[in-house]
Amino acid sequence: FCSVPVYLGHPFRAMSAERVIELVHWHVREFSIQELQILDDNFTVDHKRVIRIMEGIKDLGLRICFPNGIRADRPKNVEKRRIMFKAMGAAGVVSVTVTPEHGDQEFLNQVVRKKMDLVDVETTIAVAHENDMLVHAAFMMGFPFETSKLRARTAKFARSLTADSFSVSLVTPLPGTPLWKTVDDNNLFVTGFNVNRMAYSEVNIVPHDISSDELLKTVTLLNAELNEQAQKTRPRANEKYKLIKGKNLGGD
Numbered sequence: 001f002c003s004v005p006v007y008l009g010h011p012f013r014a015m016s017a018e019r020v021i022e023l024v025h026w027h028v029r030e031f032s033i034q035e036l037q038i039l040d041d042n043f044t045v046d047h048k049r050v051i052r053i054m055e056g057i058k059d060l061g062l063r064i065c066f067p068n069g070i071r072a073d074r075p076k077n078v079e080k081r082r083i084m085f086k087a088m089g090a091a092g093v094v095s096v097t098v099t100p101e102h103g104d105q106e107f108l109n110q111v112v113r114k115k116m117d118l119v120d121v122e123t124t125i126a127v128a129h130e131n132d133m134l135v136h137a138a139f140m141m142g143f144p145f146e147t148s149k150l151r152a153r154t155a156k157f158a159r160s161l162t163a164d165s166f167s168v169s170l171v172t173p174l175p176g177t178p179l180w181k182t183v184d185d186n187n188l189f190v191t192g193f194n195v196n197r198m199a200y201s202e203v204n205i206v207p208h209d210i211s212s213d214e215l216l217k218t219v220t221l222l223n224a225e226l227n228e229q230a231q232k233t234r235p236r237a238n239e240k241y242k243l244i245k246g247k248n249l250g251g252d
Helices: 017-031 047-060 078-091 105-112 118-130 148-160 178-185 212-233 237-244
Strands: 035-037 063-070 093-101 134-141 165-170
Touching: 017 047, 047 078, 078 093, 078 118, 093 105, 093 118, 118 134, 134 148, 134 212, 148 165, 148 212, 165 212, 212 237
Parallel strands: 035 063, 063 093, 093 134, 134 165
Antiparallel strands: none
């Protein structure tokens, strides 16, 4: 469902904090940007680097967000995580996205292969809120061989979180990923599947114990439930919804 297995789990070379700071300052100077969106999945892996970057751009007055998601379990030491988030808040970070993906710990570890303690998700949401940030939580349903009990655990865990907004998406196999191989090896592509016409809003993998229509309905209803509840329990979440009210979010 994601291209990150192509590069995650392998060595990578990150830009130095100084280089990142230089580039951000250049964009402000040359283009007068007011918002910075950081899409790096690995951004929080090195908390010391995060702090250096944030201290180097905090005087720019930017609105900073992480729409693509960050590791909710980094750094592992929660006190160090608090220090990192404090630096992020001081630099202008207003929102982050965490991506638990699934609510069953064993399934998350063995099948999704994310190997992230779900307790860390709850902790990071709380730490982000302590620093006045909005939190979006992203989940997925429709994995190969995913049972009704497993889907129920995802729904239960999502309902237990105090995030400000949620997205529950249908799992979509991308070529070159381990998920694609699993679906292909087990002949689980839905009838008529065409990789060149693949739509993320449609069921692309044959569900295990539910029809495609019922799976789509389950995802749609859970999305609505979680976000309606967030608006009631998290007053600040309404700020986010005001920004998108009346806008066409479906693209061209």
